Amino acid sequence: MMTEKQNQTNGEIVPTQLIIKRAVEVICGKWRLSIIHLLRNETLRYGEIKRLIPGISEKVLVHELKQLVELGMLEKKSYGEIPPRVEYTLTEKGRTVVPVIDLLEEVGQAFL
Amino acid sequence: MMTEKQNQTNGEIVPTQLIIKRAVEVICGKWRLSIIHLLRNETLRYGEIKRLIPGISEKVLVHELKQLVELGMLEKKSYGEIPPRVEYTLTEKGRTVVPVIDLLEEVGQAFL
DNA sequence: GTCGATACTTACCAATTGGTGGGCAACTGA
DNA sequence: TCAGTTGCCCACCAATTGGTAAGTATCGAC
Numbered sequence A, B: 001m002m003t004e005k006q007n008q009t010n011g012e013i014v015p016t017q018l019i020i021k022r023a024v025e026v027i028c029g030k031w032r033l034s035i036i037h038l039l040r041n042e043t044l045r046y047g048e049i050k051r052l053i054p055g056i057s058e059k060v061l062v063h064e065l066k067q068l069v070e071l072g073m074l075e076k077k078s079y080g081e082i083p084p085r086v087e088y089t090l091t092e093k094g095r096t097v098v099p100v101i102d103l104l105e106e107v108g109q110a111f112l
Numbered sequence C: 001g002t003c004g005a006t007a008c009t010t011a012c013c014a015a016t017t018g019g020t021g022g023g024c025a026a027c028t029g030a
Numbered sequence D: 001t002c003a004g005t006t007g008c009c010c011a012c013c014a015a016t017t018g019g020t021a022a023g024t025a026t027c028g029a030c
Helices: A016-027 A032-041 A046-052 A058-070 A098-109 B016-027 B032-038 B046-052 B058-070 B098-109
Strands: A004-006 A013-015 A074-079 A085-090 B004-006 B013-015 B074-079 B085-090
Touching (some): A013 A016, A016 B098, A032 A058, A032 A085, A032 A098, A032 B016, A046 A085, A058 A074, A098 B098, B013 B016, B032 B046, B032 B058, B058 B074
Antiparallel strands (some): A004 A013, A074 A085, B004 B013, B074 B085
16 A cells, blocks of 8 residues: 655655645645635735735734745735835745645535 | 635525635644544544554544544444444545545645 | 825734643453 | 553643734825
């Protein structure tokens, strides 16, 4: 039975459980997938994201955006204007989790 | 653009964001998917699960199992024996999240 | 000069999550 | 009599996560 996978960079064996736990770390958080879902087919400004996710606090939104950028899932573009204008775009890497969202949308129905 | 879905039971409109948030609630937790992954093709006793998930504390394991049973994802069968014997089996409902695990396994690779 | 707009930051707090280490019940076999 | 087995509970604690409400910087418009 196949329970482990090769990591292509160095051949190190990474057990399935570790990969799953890492994936859970990456996608979890109360609002994270909502943000990615929002950005799946448009670039949005900070304020637009905030308005489109009612209930999220600024502190958390800023924090999530920062982490998503660090993870390489979002690209942040600041125009040097005043008042500030900042845009967030989903990267290719971020786009890999879109199918997860679609699947979760199906699966989630059963648990409402 | 399709951003909402009909809930089949009463026709109530449930926005996509709510469904996603619910799905996240259901699958998240440090160990939850590991447990489901373990049980994907065999029934296991409590002690076996514990041994197969190194690092999990008893308190958390018991708690997770209880919640998974409540969610209808796991079935618990107690034989009235001493010392106790308790088996956990993945239900059909629980089986719906197996594809999520498989997808996360693919996606998670990129974030190791 | 003060207001509004925008994208944050900060201090403080509350709730949730997870971990540690012990205990317990009930029977069996030595 | 007494340790071993097994599934689970409990009190307590620490870390993480999330929320509230306020403040900041900079500009143009009135």
